[in-house]
Every structure is written in structure tokens, then in C-alpha cells.
Amino acid sequence: MLKRAIKVTNKLGLHARASAKLTQAASKFESAIWLTRNGRRVNAKSIMGVMMLAAGIGTTVELEAEGPDEAAAAREIEALFNDKFGEGE
Amino acid sequence: MSPDGARDPSGVCFTMHGIGVSGGIAIGHAHLFAGMHAEVDHYEIPAAEVFREQRRYDKAVKEVRDELNELADSVRHSAAAELAPFVNVHRMLLDDAAFTDAPREIIREQRCNAEWALRQELDELLAQFSDIDDTYLREREADVRQVAERVLGALAGTRARIAMKPVREDASILVARDLSPADVILFRQHPFAAFVTDLGGATSHTAIIARSMNIPAIVALHHSRTLVHEDELIIVDGTQGVVIVNPDRHVLAEYRLRQNQARLEKDKLKRLRSAPAATLDGTPVQLYANIELPSDVETVRASGATGIGLLRSEFLFMNRRDLPDEDEQYEAYREVVQSMKGMPVTIRTLDIGADKTMEGDGSHGEQPVNPALGLRAIRYCLAEPEVFNTQLRAILRASRHGKALILIPMLTTWNELTQALAAVQRAKEQLRDEGVKFDEYVPVGGMIEVPAAAIALPMFIRRLDFLSVGTNDLIQYTLAIDRADDRVAHLYDPLHPAVLALLAGVIRTAQQNEKPVAVCGEMAGDVELTRMLLGFGLRHFSMHPAHLLAVKQRVLGTSLPDIAPTVARILKTDEPDKMQALIEKLNA
Numbered sequence: 001m002l003k004r005a006i007k008v009t010n011k012l013g014l015h016a017r018a019s020a021k022l023t024q025a026a027s028k029f030e031s032a033i034w035l036t037r038n039g040r041r042v043n044a045k046s047i048m049g050v051m052m053l054a055a056g057i058g059t060t061v062e063l064e065a066e067g068p069d070e071a072a073a074a075r076e077i078e079a080l081f082n083d084k085f086g087e088g089e
Numbered sequence: 090m091s092p093d094g095a096r097d098p099s100g101v102c103f104t105m106h107g108i109g110v111s112g113g114i115a116i117g118h119a120h121l122f123a124g125m126h127a128e129v130d131h132y133e134i135p136a137a138e139v140f141r142e143q144r145r146y147d148k149a150v151k152e153v154r155d156e157l158n159e160l161a162d163s164v165r166h167s168a169a170a171e172l173a174p175f176v177n178v179h180r181m182l183l184d185d186a187a188f189t190d191a192p193r194e195i196i197r198e199q200r201c202n203a204e205w206a207l208r209q210e211l212d213e214l215l216a217q218f219s220d221i222d223d224t225y226l227r228e229r230e231a232d233v234r235q236v237a238e239r240v241l242g243a244l245a246g247t248r249a250r251i252a253m254k255p256v257r258e259d260a261s262i263l264v265a266r267d268l269s270p271a272d273v274i275l276f277r278q279h280p281f282a283a284f285v286t287d288l289g290g291a292t293s294h295t296a297i298i299a300r301s302m303n304i305p306a307i308v309a310l311h312h313s314r315t316l317v318h319e320d321e322l323i324i325v326d327g328t329q330g331v332v333i334v335n336p337d338r339h340v341l342a343e344y345r346l347r348q349n350q351a352r353l354e355k356d357k358l359k360r361l362r363s364a365p366a367a368t369l370d371g372t373p374v375q376l377y378a379n380i381e382l383p384s385d386v387e388t389v390r391a392s393g394a395t396g397i398g399l400l401r402s403e404f405l406f407m408n409r410r411d412l413p414d415e416d417e418q419y420e421a422y423r424e425v426v427q428s429m430k431g432m433p434v435t436i437r438t439l440d441i442g443a444d445k446t447m448e449g450d451g452s453h454g455e456q457p458v459n460p461a462l463g464l465r466a467i468r469y470c471l472a473e474p475e476v477f478n479t480q481l482r483a484i485l486r487a488s489r490h491g492k493a494l495i496l497i498p499m500l501t502t503w504n505e506l507t508q509a510l511a512a513v514q515r516a517k518e519q520l521r522d523e524g525v526k527f528d529e530y531v532p533v534g535g536m537i538e539v540p541a542a543a544i545a546l547p548m549f550i551r552r553l554d555f556l557s558v559g560t561n562d563l564i565q566y567t568l569a570i571d572r573a574d575d576r577v578a579h580l581y582d583p584l585h586p587a588v589l590a591l592l593a594g595v596i597r598t599a600q601q602n603e604k605p606v607a608v609c610g611e612m613a614g615d616v617e618l619t620r621m622l623l624g625f626g627l628r629h630f631s632m633h634p635a636h637l638l639a640v641k642q643r644v645l646g647t648s649l650p651d652i653a654p655t656v657a658r659i660l661k662t663d664e665p666d667k668m669q670a671l672i673e674k675l676n677a
Binding site: 012013014015016017019020023024046047048049051052054055056087 | 174175177178181182185186187214217218221222223225226227229232233410411
């Protein structure tokens with residue numbers, strides 16, 4: 001099980017399109033992937049869950065990955081956040 | 090309502106009156122554009138039916154999935170490509186367990202119909218969204234809501250098809266509470282024969298787009314969503330603003346006859362397509378088209394327009410959260426300029442703000458109290474110099490593929506024009522430095538739509554190459570009527586003496602200064618006003634292509650010396666009844 005805290009830095013936060021990107025990325029992995037914020041824990045492979053996480057700019061979410069490819073999964077998802085979901089701001 | 094959804098087919102006939110915003114007659118079956126505030130049926134089902142009800146639900150989900158896939162394919166290759174990511178989000182939401190599994194469980198647990206199960210699941214989801222503090226993220230519930238609406242629509246469809254065996258040949262008529270311009274653009278993919286809405290005014294943007302689709306439309310009906318049922322036969326008379334629900338045999342026959350006559354009339358007009366527009370006394374008149382999307386060019390061709398007098402560039406900017414970059418804009422403008430083959434293409438720079446909002450401007454959350462008077466059009470562009478620069482560069486680059494003109498909207502002050510012209514110079518210098526080719530002589534014109542500009546016209550006219558009068562905004566600002574507010578929309582009057590005085594004054598001043606002047610608002614496409622405008626001295630009309638042939642027919646039958654005395658009297662009249670009588674006399 002891998003755990004790490006990630007800060008949301010893109011301007012609009014985890015809005016619909018960013019959630020879609022995140023869900024699509026998470027779904028590629030076999031590992032179970034969870035995101036937690038404010039005591040709410042959601043499956044990162046469910047777009048509805050990710051949208052409801054309501055993670056706006058400046059918030060911190062906790063990423064958990066557990067499974068055979070957990071290291072790669074955590075790396076890729078963290079990269080997506082750091083890349084501001086390709087939005088450039 | 091019974092589970093099979095059967096309804097008395099011979100419902101009571103009644104009529105509703107609204108504002109006809111797009112003329113013509115359509116006969117078809119009502120399709121309710123479900124807002125979730127609408128009631129959803131609730132009934133229990135026997136235990137033995139649970140499986141079948143779940144299958145009905147699965148089928149509706151599958152239908153929506155197919156629909157979204159199709160939509161994704163079609164928008165990908167169209168001018169609406171910027172919609173693709175949103176369609177994608179909807180597809181993913183649909184495939185989420187919240188939609189694929191939860192309602193099936195509710196059907197099993199509560200033994201209720203699929204609609205009710207979906208409704209409960211949606212209420213649950215929306216409740217969770219409403220707890221979100223971030224305004225922007227909270228509003229994403231709209232996506233969830235829209236997906237649910239689609240599934241509900243599909244559920245209604247499956248029921249309707251079981252209830253009515255024969256495939257109907259009539260088209261559907263969309264009945265909605267309100268439509269956003271974005272909705273209407275999506276509806277271009279669907280063969281709706283007409284649409285009617287409860288909200289909206291005569292010149293709201295929605296109405297303008299409806300006219301661009303050339304289908305009848307009626308707005309401000311107030312209660313159509315509750316009074317009309319799914320699949321009821323309705324007649325929409327967009328010219329009169331009347332909706333007839335469940336018409337009897339005789340009424341139906343009468344309207345079919347009228348529909349045929351209109352069709353014949355249209356065919357007759359088509360023969361005028363290649364005729365040059367000139368009055369009986371031989372004065373040539375230019376009839377241009379207004380367009381929204383590059384794909385409208387085909388319609389422009391079919392209408393016989395000799396140029397584009399208004400390309401509303403903001404449609405490139407709507408329905409998306411990012412800004413179109415220079416290359417994307419360049420491609421769109423180039424496509425239009427090139428396909429018009431040397432005929433003029435007037436590109437209005439971004440007129441965002443007021444009723445046309447953009448998601449990518451980062452201003453979500455703050456609704457200006459009075460957007461029509463706020464940061465819009467050239468004011469917005471000067472406040473966002475990079476956005477403006479990108480657009481000007483894209484237009485200039487497109488200019489070498491044909492004949493492009495730049496049109497600056499909403500000019501009000503001296504400094505605005507100074508800054509706008511400087512921005513054009515700056516864009517030109519950049520391109521020159523980069524060695525990029527463009528037409529050095531791209532004309533720059535101004536929209537005259539703020540009364541201040543119409544009154545203080547000499548302040549602008551010397552520094553502009555041409556003028557274009559936007560009558561919609563000019564009327565709205567002169568009369569202080571919000572054109573999107575249906576409670577005051579009836580006060581919106583193109584024939585108000587103040588409006589006519591401003592309009593005639595602008596045309597006269599332009600002629601004295603030997604500067605071309607066009608009218609590109611709705612008035613230019615109103616065949617009842619064609620002669621009056623000709624009498625004011627207007628020789629250059631730009632309108633929706635759907636009106637072009639009718640206006641041409643009127644021009645061809647007009648003798649300028651004959652109408653002059655009546656037009657002179659119109660400008661001296663202040664009583665509405667006399668004004669109306671003079672307009673009728675002019676058109677007799």
C-alpha cells in the first residue's frame with residue numbers, strides 16, 4: 001500500500017474534465033486507487049466520486065494505491081496533478 | 090398515469106400564445122426537453138416485473154451511450170469540435186456505477202419504475218453536490234443532471250414506442266422551459282421541426298440561433314412545459330406566435346394547406362438566387378449574410394448573398410473552458426474567407442459578455458448585475474489585450490486567402506477606437522516582423538450600436554473604413570429594454586421615433602462622409618422594413634441568410650422615387666398608429 005499527499009494546483013480544481021482525465025488514468029491500473037479529502041474517501045476510477053471530492057485549488061488530497069502496479073499508478077497520478085491536468089494554469 | 094404510459098390520444102384541443110421569434114409553420118409531435126424539476130412518474134411494479142424493468146433501464150442507458158458516441162463522432166469533425174471533451178465527460182458519467190448500477194438496485198429494492206429509481210438516485214447525487222463549498226465545482230452538478238435527463242428521455246422513448254406502433258413521418262417539436270445557445274447548437278444535430286419555450290424574449294440569442302436554423306420558434310409561452318404532454322400533436326405557427334395542441338381534423342387540414350403554400354412561396358424565391366439585387370430604378374443594393382459558424386457558409390451560398398456582413402466570432406469561444414488559440418481561430422476564419430472566394434467576409438471581433446458568456450474567462454461565480462452595460466465586446470478585448478491580439482493576428486493571417494474585414498463591436502469612446510486601432514497596428518507589425526503574409530489593407534470598421542456612437546458619429550467616422558449598425562443593441566440601449574427579459578420584451582420597438590432618427594442619422598452622416606454603411610441587426614432581415622431602410626439611403630443590408638431572398642424580392646419591386654415621400658413622413662411621425670399606417674402604405 002502506497003500513500004502520499006498531493007496538492008491541487010490547477011486553477012479550476014478537480015472539475016469535470018480534470019476528473020475525467022484522472023479517472024481514465026486510474027482505470028488503466030490493476031491496483032485499487034483511492035482519494036481522500038476531508039474524511040471523504042472515493043474510488044479514483046469513478047468519475048462521479050472524483051467530482052464529488054470537490055477538490056478545489058489549494059486543497060490537499062491523499063492518494064492511496066494498493067496492488068501489483070501501485071508504484072506506477074501513484075507516480076502517474078501524481079504527475080497528472082503536478083502537470084495541472086494539462087491545463088497550463 | 091398507467092405503467093404503459095398510454096394516454097387518451099384524442100386530448101383536448103387548446104391554443105397557447107407566445108412571442109413568435111422565427112416564422113413558419115411546423116406540425117409535429119411534442120418532445121419535452123425534460124428539466125429535472127419536471128414531475129417524474131412513480132408507480133409500483135409486481136415482483137415478477139423487476140427483471141424486465143431493470144432491462145428497460147439498461148436499454149435506456151445503452152441508447153444514451155449510443156447517442157453520446159454518435160454525438161462525440163459528429164462533433165469531432167464539425168465546427169463544434171470544442172464540445173467533444175464535454176460529451177466525453179457525459180459518457181464517463183453514464184458509465185459510472187451511480188448510473189449503471191444504483192438505479193437497478195433501487196428498482197429491485199423498492200419495486201418501483203425505472204424513472205422513479207433514477208430520480209431518487211439523482212436526488213441523492215445532487216444533495217451531495219449541494220454540500221460542496223466551491224461554487225464552480227458545485228455547478229458541475231449540471232453535467233450529472235444532463236446525463237440523467239438524457240436517460241429519462243430515452244426511458245420516455247422506449248415507452249412511447251411501445252405505445253405507438255406505427256413509425257410517424259412527422260418531425261418532433263421541442264418543448265422546453267428555456268434553451269441556452271449551447272443547447273440549440275447541439276440540437277442542430279437533431280431534426281427538430283420547431284421549438285417552443287416558456288422563457289425568452291424576441292431578440293434573445295436563442296431566438297437568433299433558431300432563425301439561423303430556419304425553423305419556426307415561439308418563446309415566452311410560460312406554461313407549455315406543464316400543459317403539453319410528450320408525443321401530443323402540436324402545430325407551431327411561428328409567424329403568429331400561436332401553438333395549437335391536439336388540433337382537430339379541420340384545423341390540421343387548414344395548417345397543412347398553409348404549410349404547402351409557404352413551401353411553394355419558398356421555391357419561387359429560390360429562383361431569385363442569382364438575380365443581382367437592384368431597385369426598379371436601377372440602384373444596386375448589396376445583400377450580405379450574417380453567420381455564426383464556418384459551416385454556415387453553405388447556407389450563405391444557397392441564399393445568393395454577395396458577402397458576409399457579420400461573422401459572429403464568439404461562437405468559437407463558447408461551450409468550452411479554454412480559449413481557442415491563434416491557429417484554431419486562423420483555421421476557422423481562413424475556411425470562411427477562402428470558401429467565399431474573394432467576396433467580403435466581415436469578422437466581428439469578440440463580443441463576449443451580456444447574454445453570451447464564456448466559461449474560460451475565469452469570471453465564474455461573479456454575475457454582473459447588468460451585463461449588457463458591463464465588461465463586454467471591445468471593453469472586454471481591451472481589458473484582455475492578449476485575447477484581442479490573438480484574434481487580430483488570426484484574422485490578419487486569414488486575410489491573405491480572400492477578402493477579410495475587421496469589425497469592432499460596441500465602440501463608445503474616442504480612446505476605445507484609438508486603442509483598438511493601435512492593437513490592429515501592433516498585430517500587423519508583429520506579423521511583418523515574423524515574415525507572415527497578410528492583406529496590408531484590411532479595412533477596419535466599427536459597429537454603431539451604442540446611442541453615444543450614433544449621436545457622436547463624426548468622432549469615429551473619420552478614423553474608420555466602414556460602419557455597421559447593430560440595430561438589436563442600438564434599440565436595446567436607446568429604449569432601455571433588456572431584450573432577454575420576456576416581461577419587458579414587448580416594449581422593444583424598432584419603430585420608436587428615437588431609434589429611427591438615430592438610424593437615419595447614421596446612414597446620412599456616412600453618406601456625407603462617403604463611408605460605406607451597413608445594417609446588420611435583425612431590422613435588416615425584416616422584409617416589412619426593407620423599403621423604409623432603402624428610403625433612409627441604406628444600400629447595404631446584412632441579415633440571416635434565411636431572409637435574404639425575401640428581402641431581395643422586396644428590393645427588386647421597389648422604386649426609390651416612389652417611396653421617398655412616405656419615408657420622409659415616417660421620420661416626422663411620432664404616433665404609433667400613424668407610423669404603422671405609413672409602414673403599411675410603404676409596403677402596399
